[in-house]
Amino acid sequence: MKKIITMEEAVSHIKDGMTIMIGGFLACGTPHKIVDALIESGVKDLTIIANDTSFVDRGIGKLIVSGQAKRVVVSHIGTNKETGRLMNEGKLDVELVPQGTLAEQVRAGGAGLGGVLTPIGVGTPVAEGKDHLIIDGKTYLLEKALRADVALIYGSKVDEKGNVYYNEATRNFNPLMAMAAETVIVEAQEIVKTGAIDPHMVITPGLFIKYVVKA
Amino acid sequence: MDVKEIIARRVAKEFSDGDVVNLGIGLPTLVPNYIPEGIEIILHSENGFTGMGPAPSEDNIDMELVNAGGIPVTVIPGASFFDSAMSFAIIRGGHLDATVLGALQVDEEGNLANWMIPGKLVPGMGGAMDLVGGAKKVIVAMTHTAKGEIKILKRCNLPLTGAKKVSKIITEMGVMEVTPEGLLLTEYNPEYTVDQIQEVTDAKLIISGALKPMI
Numbered sequence: 001m002k003k004i005i006t007m008e009e010a011v012s013h014i015k016d017g018m019t020i021m022i023g024g025f026l027a028c029g030t031p032h033k034i035v036d037a038l039i040e041s042g043v044k045d046l047t048i049i050a051n052d053t054s055f056v057d058r059g060i061g062k063l064i065v066s067g068q069a070k071r072v073v074v075s076h077i078g079t080n081k082e083t084g085r086l087m088n089e090g091k092l093d094v095e096l097v098p099q100g101t102l103a104e105q106v107r108a109g110g111a112g113l114g115g116v117l118t119p120i121g122v123g124t125p126v127a128e129g130k131d132h133l134i135i136d137g138k139t140y141l142l143e144k145a146l147r148a149d150v151a152l153i154y155g156s157k158v159d160e161k162g163n164v165y166y167n168e169a170t171r172n173f174n175p176l177m178a179m180a181a182e183t184v185i186v187e188a189q190e191i192v193k194t195g196a197i198d199p200h201m202v203i204t205p206g207l208f209i210k211y212v213v214k215a
Numbered sequence: 216m217d218v219k220e221i222i223a224r225r226v227a228k229e230f231s232d233g234d235v236v237n238l239g240i241g242l243p244t245l246v247p248n249y250i251p252e253g254i255e256i257i258l259h260s261e262n263g264f265t266g267m268g269p270a271p272s273e274d275n276i277d278m279e280l281v282n283a284g285g286i287p288v289t290v291i292p293g294a295s296f297f298d299s300a301m302s303f304a305i306i307r308g309g310h311l312d313a314t315v316l317g318a319l320q321v322d323e324e325g326n327l328a329n330w331m332i333p334g335k336l337v338p339g340m341g342g343a344m345d346l347v348g349g350a351k352k353v354i355v356a357m358t359h360t361a362k363g364e365i366k367i368l369k370r371c372n373l374p375l376t377g378a379k380k381v382s383k384i385i386t387e388m389g390v391m392e393v394t395p396e397g398l399l400l401t402e403y404n405p406e407y408t409v410d411q412i413q414e415v416t417d418a419k420l421i422i423s424g425a426l427k428p429m430i
Contacts, residue, residue: 078338100303
């Protein structure tokens with residue numbers, strides 16, 4: 001199966017109203033070229049699941065500034081003043097989730113689990129309205145799994161079969177999101193021939209990746 | 216010695232050789248400068264690595280290697296990279312010996328508030344809830360007051376980051392341990408009297424029989 005597609009094809013998979021996951025941590029490990037192409041496409045009413053809303057001029061933050069998101073599920077918005085402004089004006093729905101909980105919700109979504117039990121957030125506003133379970137005397141919150149229509153991830157080296165290697169701190173949420181969406185598109189910093197990545201160094205197996213697009 | 220240095224120097228004495236430690240943004244990042252001779256700590260960065268080293272020189276900046284505040288850093292020999300699920304498994308799973316972070320408010324029960332001021336500032340919790348809930352030792356390192364405003368309270372009135380999780384509070388005025396009876400002042404800065412410290416502390420301090428100077 002041929003996985004390598006053009007940027008135009010990649011963007012055509014994201015439609016109004018979809019839920020999308022976007023990899024990266026404060027713009028490190030974000031598929032920047034896909035984000036730019038999404039802005040050009042004008043697709044709207046997106047629900048974005050990501051670690052953070054980055055900066056106004058970098059990474060996922062640009063999609064907040066352009067007004068294409070109607071809802072974000074993230075752990076942090078403090079580095080993008082537009083997120084806070086739109087939230088306060090009622091134009092953007094923001095759900096804040098502890099970062100480790102978000103990682104596990106995404107992982108669970110890709111791992112066939114209904115959710116996870118975490119002690120994090122008990123006794124804080126995060127716990128409001130959530131099921132509390134006591135297991136062996138300790139209180140946990142039930143946090144449901146998250147899935148998306150499309151996951152947009154970034155890979156440093158990707159082969160023609162979609163096997164992905166991530167450089168340094170670009171890994172973050174990318175391998176988790178690669179498991180948790182109907183369609184997974186990886187923006188490759190470099191596309192290499194099948195076999196050019198030592199199988200020991202493959203971090204996300206190609207079976208998770210539907211499309212590869214060159215950065 | 217300036218206030219930040221007093222605090223960072225004292226925090227640096229808290230670790231055992233080989234401890235895995237996560238440092239919050241701001242003041243806690245100064246701590247590695249003062250780690251005593253013969254003690255090696257392994258710095259964990261929640262965006263996905265251990266073995267974090269100092270800032271790079273200007274011509275060695277690599278935007279794929281940033282800390283959890285998005286600031287370029289380096290890694291030292293023995294470092295490792297991982298995804299966000301593993302990063303928070305380290306934090307939550309009892310593999311992180313200590314975390315050092317600042318506070319808006321902290322109280323005598325060990326409750327901590329540092330992620331939002333309703334109606335004013337809502338940056339999000341990022342990884343703070345997981346760090347406070349998961350680290351074996353939670354050290355609050357901060358100036359004793361915020362421009363005169365009292366931060367060490369009987370009860371926090373801001374939304375909590377974590378309930379009853381703080382182990383120790385270190386300020387430029389002294390060192391306070393959270394005990395079932397309340398805050399135990401174990402060390403003090405000789406520039407202040409115990410009465411002066413109590414004056415700017417809302418919680419009633421229990422004075423340790425073994426009270427000693429912190430410097």
